[in-house]
Amino acid sequence: MNNGEQSSKKNKESMKSDIFVRFLVIAGAVFIGVAMIMPFGIRYYYKSRISDYETIGNMGAIGDFIGGTTVAFLTAASVILLLATIIMQRKEIKISQQSIEELVKQTESSVKQAEEARKETKVTNDTMKKQQFETTFFNMINLHHNILKEIEGGRKYFIKLSAHMKEVYRLDGFRYFDEQFINEILKKDNEELDDLIEQLYVDDYVMWELENRFGIEPNELLAQALAGKDEQLEEKKEMRRLSFKELHLGNREAYRDILDSIRFDEYRYTSKPPISNEVINNFLDGYKINPGHELKMYVYEKVYEEAESVVGHYYRNLYRIMKFIQESDFDIDNLEVNEIEKRKYYGILRAQLSSFELMMLFYNVNYSTKGEKFKALLQNTNFFDDHLVEKDFIWTNDKEELKYFAKVGN
Template identity: 40%
Template sequence: MDKEQQGSVESVGTKQQGSVGNEKSIWSEIFIWSLTALGIILVIIAIVMPFKIKNYYEPKIEKYKTIADLGTIGDFIGGTTVAFLTAASVVLLLATIIMQRKEIKISQQSIEELVKQTASSVKQAEEARKETQITNETMKKQQLETTFFNMLSLHHQIVNSIKTTEGYSGREAIENLKEIYENRILKKQYLLDNPTHLPGNWTEYAKEQYLDKILGNDDTINQEVLDEVYKDFHKDYGNDIGHYMRNNYRIVKFIVNNVANDKSEQEKIKKETGREPIIDDKRYYFGMLRSQWSNAEFELILINSLYTENRKFKELILKHDVLDMEETKDKQTSSKVFKLKESMKNFRAYRKLIEVSK
């Protein structure tokens, strides 16, 4: 049975119930009015009866002078009149009780209808609230995505505007800056290992001999060396790439503060920041951001976050796995541990700076 047929059957049932109810109501009204009429008639009979009896018996009583001569008959009439009055009282009381019951039933029906209407209004209000909430969530998501993609557009503009003193621009400039940083970190590490000797043609030597030794092995770079090298690197090239790094940090911060994975996280963010985040998948937005980066950008962003002065960026990256580097979580302890994926071979030298308890 489809919805239209079901609705038709329900409508017919409702009409039949209404018809039966109307018939009962009509018979109830007739019964009440009949009892009322009977009670009135009995009252009238009780009032008229003494006069009728008096007129009937006056001619039949010898030596009738006053109404006192009807004393015996009066006692009889009184007894019969009281019976009529009592009967009338009972009948009228019964009619009153029936009317009151009917009125109470009507009141109950009115209350039930009011309750139904109230429940229906509450349901409609709840549905309207849900629809409004869905609309608001949709609008907030559209606004967030508009802002997010505008930030990605700005990201591309910044990338294209990057220029170095070596004559590179755009992503080629970022690739060149990555090579400059690597050359400096390798030279620093080599001098620590060989303080009295430095090859004349250092660049070629680093590429051929020292690159794999340092960047191809685990834990070869410590925090002190990275901070020293990156500080000098930022001093020389901060004007070229500083705004690029800050923009990436703001994009990550924007996602963290405006997207929650579930209701509890949404409430937490709202309490901490006062913002109204949407419930969505953060990984989607981080994935969209990563897809804008070249390999050189990816590496420089991570190295920038490992610099001690940029620890806030590092905390965000590790907490939310912004760079998608986390392998597993330590199930043996209650604390969470960030473990680098084995596929992230380019960052083996920085492993001990990345794998930290969260």
């Protein structure tokens, strides 16, 4: 049933209700009129028919009858008018309900229109915000390329910077670590230090002797000597111990000279020295296998100090681009969509960097005090992901630092 038919039906029902109410009102009025007229009509009618009529009091019995009859008419009139009132009130309530329903519908329609307008406005605003973001973002990308062009050699500069950093580590890094390592040894208690220096004093001589007699490649004679089966070597080792006790035992200045003379630099190219010594193994672990953060910072800061005038602007601009992405909201009502959009722009930014640029950025944020804010910005972003070439790492344990940047939950 359509709206027109429903409206027509309601109008017909309303007309019937109005006619019925009018009928009841008229009927009620008639009953009231009859009730009012009846006492006077009966009085005049019976006045001439009562033989001993003197006053109205002589009509007592007839009055009782009239009273009872009049009350019945009045009661009937009250019931009829009450019924009419109820019907009218029901109609008014129905009209009020219809008005409320219409108002509710209008309100719902207004709310719906407002919601649609809000969504349209949000889409428009989001589109404008994204356009503004992309305009600024790609302008910053263009600026990045212009900065790169100003660097002598462009992308090749970062390959040279990586090679220079390896050389600084080989020379300055070794001297720094060697000094720190020796200082740590000299902090030990006297008795422990005496035994340790004596062992190093003997083992360093043994290594020199073994290299001169047998070479460092595995062979049967070398194996026998290491097993203590070479009598000549064992005699020299004992003489070396006696010499240490006579000349150096307890002399800390002599201990430093001994440590300075030991060829730790020859151990850094192999993790398997011809002799097994805990101190030498610790040296290899701390310098070659698992260098610490302090050593890496020393090397990178030394390199960056030389190169800051060239690459400082480059890194600062990258930081600003990354910060701009991080602080932008693409969809405040949907965090997942927001993260997807950010990852897309992270990828676009990363695609502008060569493998060596990306690696040197990795070193800049990890091992530079000036890169600490950048590092915090890159946390949990997967920015480096699997895009770094591990064979180009300067330190073999650098991949452990990647955990900081990995997205939680991935």
